Amino acid sequence: MAFDSGTVSFRRYAVMGRSPREPSEKMLQTLEGMSFAPGGSGASQEVEYGWSGGRHVLDTSFSFEHNVFGEALHFALRVDTNRVPAQIRRAYQIIEDEAASLGNAAGKKGVKHAVQRRIEADLRSGRYRRSRLMPVLWDLPRAMVYAAVSPAAQEYLLNLFERTFELRLEPLSAGRLALRRMEAAGNRRSYEDAHPTRFAGGPDGEERAPEYPWVPRGDYPRDWLGNEFLVWLWHHTETEGGVVATGRGELGVVIDELLEMHCAFGETGRDVFRASGPTRMPEAVDALFSGKVPRRIGLIVESGGSQWQLTLSAESFACAGVRLPPAEQAVSPRAVFEQRIDALRDLCETIDALYEAFLKVRFAGAWDAHVAAVRRWIARAARRQGA
DSSP: OOSSSSOEEEEEEEEESSOOSSOOHHHHHHHHHTBOOTTTTSSOOSEEEEEEOSSSTTOOOOOHHHHEETTEEEEEEEEEEEOOOHHHHHHHHHHHHHHHHTTOSOHHHHHHHHHHHHHHHHHHHTTTEEEEEEEEEEETTTTEEEEOOOGGGHHHHHHHHHHHHSOEEEEOOHHHHHHHHHHHTTOHHHHHHOOOOOOSOOTTTTSSOOOOTTSOOSSSOOTHHHHHHHHHHHHHHHHSTTEEEETTEEEEEEEEEEEEEEETTSSSOEEEEOSSSGGGSHHHHHHHHTTEEEEEEEEEEEETTEEEEEEEETTTOOEEEEEOOOOOSOOSHHHHHHHHHHHHHHHHHHHHHHHHHHHHHHTSTTHHHHHHHHHHHHHHHHHHHHO
16 A cells, blocks of 8 residues: 555654665665565575565666655565465375375485475475565655554564664654653653553452553563553543644544454453444443453544544554545645645644643643543443443
């Protein structure tokens, strides 16, 4: 799903190091030098990856005309998988076993070598090769990369970007964004001392703290803050009329179309609600009261006359199915794309403003009182549903 048209999906990555501030011919040449080349290692690999110009899966050329838009670079990560399916491997094994039983192979070792030769021949031929392009947009002045990569391909993106530019990409998850903001405010200690909030009693009443089992333990970023953010946003839209005061002014927020909730205690599974106004569904209130928290949520966000619709993932802050405002008075495809880049930047700044409004409350001295108000709101909503 490219960034130049239609809906877009992406995660954000901060470029760590001395990132260039504007595109250059040298950067394009560097990308081309690390472009995708099947079999570039000299052997058949199950997974191969490299850069692509992005216009099509065989595009390995990079130019100002096709890859530079304003102060941004637009290209793609190509990932090829070249795996012989398990059922084909089993078929080869059976064929060679039958041949061996007729005296046509030299025992088990001969069968093994014969099967391996068949598999290697398939890999060399590319018979089972599958190619995928994943769009990448590098916003140079902001030292930010937006990439539509799958979780499995993220490792390839981080590795290739560092090998290409000698710059590291840092995934901007909920915990990492919170840490960056708390450090900027000189308050890292509060972030390090933070513990998950219990908004509801949970399966065992008040005795257990939420575990957020989907978030890694230890020194990893506190990505459960993203789940707390969505609970806070849900409460705010229900009690404050869907208007949030932020550093960017008042923002309009509507939760719509999707609400995916998981048990913060790791016991009662997940619920997915798809409807107009899913937070008003009785089942959603019951899920919140039982100890479930949002992990994905559909949003409509308005700021300064612009509107975006998207699905936001709590922990990764990944944005999916983003509908950008239409380009206005654009006279060429290039102008349309550059307006879309501006709209993408505005969206991210708007989401960050909402998150910063939450963090100001979360790390203020009145957080416990705010949590008590949220708990009363949840309990009242659950009683109304049960009445």
